[in-house]
Every structure is written in structure tokens, then in C-alpha cells.
Amino acid sequence: MSESTSTVSLASTAPKKGGSRRKLSLPVIYLIVGGGLALFSLVRVISGADDLTSVGQVSGALQLAVPIGLAGLGGLWAERAGVINIGLEGMMILGTWFGAWAGYQWGPWTGVLVGVAGGALGGLLHAVMTVTFKVNHIVSGVAITILATGLTRYMSNFTFAETEGGSSKQSPRIDAIERITVPGLSDWLGDLQARHWFFVSDLAGVLGGLITNLSLLTVVALLLVPGTWWVLWRTSFGLRLRSCGENPIAAESLGVNVYKYKYIAVIVSGGLAGLGGAFLAIITGIYQEGQTGGRGYIGLAAMIFGNWMPGGMALGAGLFGFTDSLKLRGGAVNVHAMLLLLAILLLIAVVWQLYKKKYVGAVISAAFSALLFTWYALTDELPSQFVDAAPYVATLLVLAVSAQRLRMPKANGQPYFRGQGK
Known part of the structure; x- marks a missing residue:
């Protein structure tokens, strides 16, 4: 079998993405990045954490x-x-x-x-x-x-x-x-x-x-x-x-x-x-x-x-x-500002879930958003233990939020024996 034929055949075995999911175009990516930076800027102005994007x-x-x-x-x-x-x-x-x-x-x-x-x-x-x-x-x-x-x-x-x-x-x-x-x-x-x-x-x-x-x-x-x-x-x-x-x-x-x-x-x-x-x-x-x-x-x-x-x-x-x-760099002050950022992000999630008619998720997101807004308003800085744990908490939160869209390679972790398909 020629190399070109083999490559084409392998391409046919590659997993297909869902038909309803579209690839993000470059202008959309720029818009998302710009929106995220504007959100950080808003949090910086409100919280006074000027080192947030220094x-x-x-x-x-x-x-x-x-x-x-x-x-x-x-x-x-x-x-x-x-x-x-x-x-x-x-x-x-x-x-x-x-x-x-x-x-x-x-x-x-x-x-x-x-x-x-x-x-x-x-x-x-x-x-x-x-x-x-x-x-x-x-x-x-x-x-x-x-x-x-x-x-x-x-x-x-x-x-x-x-x-x-x-x-x-x-x-x-x-x-x-x-x-x-x-x-x-x-x-x-x-x-x-x-x-x-x-x-x-x-x-x-x-x-x-x-x-x-x-x-x-x-x-x-x-x-x-x-x-x-x-x-x-x-x-x-x-x-x-x-x-x-x-x-x-x-x-x-x-x-x-x-x-x-x-x-x-x-x-x-x-x-x-x-x-x-x-x-x-x-x-x-x-x-x-x-x-x-x-x-x-x-x-x-x-x-x-x-x-x-x-x-x-x-x-x-x-x-x-x-x-x-x-x-x-900023310790409790910068991490405290991140509470406000998370609260706003959850509020955006509420609007999106209501648009998608996912009412249970919207209620849960709204409750957590209100909790974070309250926590931010009633405190000036966070305990040092929470500051030290912040990177790991952020990692767990991101993995929990993104878990539903993940798809690992199908044969990942499975033992392979040469000639087992014969």
C-alpha cells in the first residue's frame, strides 16, 4: 500500500467532530479575548487591585x-x-x-x-x-x-x-x-x-x-x-x-x-x-x-x-x-479581587443558561454568584490559607466546569498486542 493511500485511509479513521459544533473563527477568538480583558479591567477598576494585569x-x-x-x-x-x-x-x-x-x-x-x-x-x-x-x-x-x-x-x-x-x-x-x-x-x-x-x-x-x-x-x-x-x-x-x-x-x-x-x-x-x-x-x-x-x-x-x-x-x-x-505578587488583595471576577462570570453563566432554557443550572449558578458577591462585599481580604490554595482551587473549578465537553483518545490507557486484530 502506498504512503499516500495509507495516509488517506488513516484520515478516514480519525474521529469526527459533532456536526452541531463549529470551529471558532479568528474574529470570534479575538472578540472573546477582548471581552475577557475588558472583564478583567472592570474588576481591576472596581476592586482597586491595580497589579491584576500589570x-x-x-x-x-x-x-x-x-x-x-x-x-x-x-x-x-x-x-x-x-x-x-x-x-x-x-x-x-x-x-x-x-x-x-x-x-x-x-x-x-x-x-x-x-x-x-x-x-x-x-x-x-x-x-x-x-x-x-x-x-x-x-x-x-x-x-x-x-x-x-x-x-x-x-x-x-x-x-x-x-x-x-x-x-x-x-x-x-x-x-x-x-x-x-x-x-x-x-x-x-x-x-x-x-x-x-x-x-x-x-x-x-x-x-x-x-x-x-x-x-x-x-x-x-x-x-x-x-x-x-x-x-x-x-x-x-x-x-x-x-x-x-x-x-x-x-x-x-x-x-x-x-x-x-x-x-x-x-x-x-x-x-x-x-x-x-x-x-x-x-x-x-x-x-x-x-x-x-x-x-x-x-x-x-x-x-x-x-x-x-x-x-x-x-x-x-x-x-x-x-x-x-x-x-x-499581590497576595490576599489580588485573590480577593478574583472573587468578584468569579461572581461576574457566574452571572454571565446564568444569562447563558436561561437563554438555553437550562433553568436548574441557572438557579445553581445564581446562588453561587450571590454567595461570591456577598463574600466579596463583606470582606477586605482573604485568609492566607485560601490564598495559598487559590491556584489549586482554580484548577479544580475549571476541570469541573469543562468535564462535560472532554473526549480523550478512544484507546488511551488500553493495552495493545501486536497482531490482535488478525
Whole structure:
């Protein structure tokens, strides 16, 4: 069978979207983004939380979102090929350690490459256990995380502990990667944002945060999102890989080496998670035990929120990075302002549900909206415990709201045996 015929046949096995669902056009996307920014601006004006859309806030949110997004991107590669990768956290841990170990000796960019290799080794181990030996994907992922935690702790004892400035729990300092700022434009956007005008200053803050003090490693990470979309959805290689996660038996019948594609996907998955871990160590300039802080699991949640698509995953990672940045920069004041934002969003949901004649959902949304409005009006700031939990609460809320529209690859997590379709 020729390659073109095989590709066409594989395309015919791809899942069809519902006929009633339409793709969003570019003008509609711009309108949604503009409406969301206007809503943030309204909340900022009412609450007085001027740091809500500042240059520093957006820049910090981007830096916090990148490692989560890289882990989510790694999960997307694996699960699109039908392998659940709950070991992303362990692969990130390997990336942080190997990235720091190589980074302080041979420079940050070498640390990046070695961190990717460390995560890829974790991905290879996961592929061997799940694809070749048919171990349960969840069990394998948890085992890799436990193994990575113990292994890096052991290796730190005879590497970092014997170096100047290091210890058994942290590495010596790592040289920084170059940062870029657009001269002139960054200063102008910063001045415009500082005026606190409605919408205009908020737009300036967002744009300024994307071009001010931006690490070159962040640029590389951002480019991987459209790069993944192009490879998986615009090439015959990507079509074959995704067919392994949808219907591996049909893919095998068309000449696709399913084992090979699953191995490639899971190794790339580990490499991306390792890059996320190396990013954490090198951007902060030091490796510390427990540095990942569960970001591998949050990246998995961002991938699910994004419906196993790169763009949606990036949006989910950005949401968590933004809420985490709110906590770090403005603390109780910024998180308190988010109560008002959630209340308004629920009010919009009430109107939409009434339009769709979903009266029960409208009543529930109205009740929660009233509760949040009351909470916001009766308090000036939130308890520190709630502020610390805000990013995780936001993640759970988003997953709960988006759960009904999710559709994972059909063969995701299912064991595959070569020749089982014969």
C-alpha cells in the first residue's frame, strides 16, 4: 500500500467532530479575548487591585505557566498515542536534577539538553513497562515518580553535597540564560500600564509582560506549542501517531508500526517534561529537593482541561500560572479581587443558561454568584490559607466546569498486542 493511500485511509479513521459544533473563527477568538480583558479591567477598576494585569504580573504568570505547559505538552504526546503518562512528575524531577547537575558545570544550555535527556530516560522506562510489558499505565507512572524522587535524593548526596555552595538538598548556583527586552516599546507599554486606564492600560500590561525581561528558554518553550500542533495535526507522522491512540488495530492493518510510534511519543513526552523540570532549575538558578511541587500533575490537569489539544492545554497552563502569580505578587488583595471576577462570570453563566432554557443550572449558578458577591462585599481580604490554595482551587473549578465537553483518545490507557486484530 502506498504512503499516500495509507495516509488517506488513516484520515478516514480519525474521529469526527459533532456536526452541531463549529470551529471558532479568528474574529470570534479575538472578540472573546477582548471581552475577557475588558472583564478583567472592570474588576481591576472596581476592586482597586491595580497589579491584576500589570507587566510584572503577566511576566510572572508566564514564567510560572511554562513548566506546567511543558509537562502538559508531554502528556499530550503520550496520550495521543494511547499511553497515559501519570509519571510526568517523576520525569520533571529527573529534568530538574540532571539539568542542574550539568548546568552548574558546563553552562545553562548544556543543562537544558541534559535535563531533556534525563526526562526522556524516564519516558523510555515508562514505554518499556507499558508498551512492551503491558504494565498498568497508572502503576508504571507512580513507580517512575517514586523512583525519580529516591534516585535524585541519593545522587545529590555524592554530587551536590561535595561541591561548594551545594548540599544534599540543593545544587550550587547555575548561570542565568540570556533575557531579552524590546527596547523603547517595553518602556512605553510599562508607562501606559501605570496610568491605569480602562482596558488600554490592561492591554499594555499584557503585551508588556510578553516582551519584557523574557528568557530565551521561555521563547523556545512557547514555540513548542504551535510546533506540536503542526507535527501532530499537519503531518503524516502525526496522523499515524494519533491513530495509535484512537484505533491501533486499524492503524496496524494499514501498515503502521504501533509499537514504534508509542515508543516515540512516550520518549518525547518524557523529554518535554524533563525540559519543564530543567526550566525550573535553570530559571531560578538553583536545584532544590521537591522543586517541582506537583507541577507534573497540574500539567496533566491542564492537558485534560484543554481537551487533549495544544491550544487548550496552553490556556489551562496559563490559567494556573496566572492564579499562582496573583498569590505571589499581590497576595490576599489580588485573590480577593478574583472573587468578584468569579461572581461576574457566574452571572454571565446564568444569562447563558436561561437563554438555553437550562433553568436548574441557572438557579445553581445564581446562588453561587450571590454567595461570591456577598463574600466579596463583606470582606477586605482573604485568609492566607485560601490564598495559598487559590491556584489549586482554580484548577479544580475549571476541570469541573469543562468535564462535560472532554473526549480523550478512544484507546488511551488500553493495552495493545501486536497482531490482535488478525
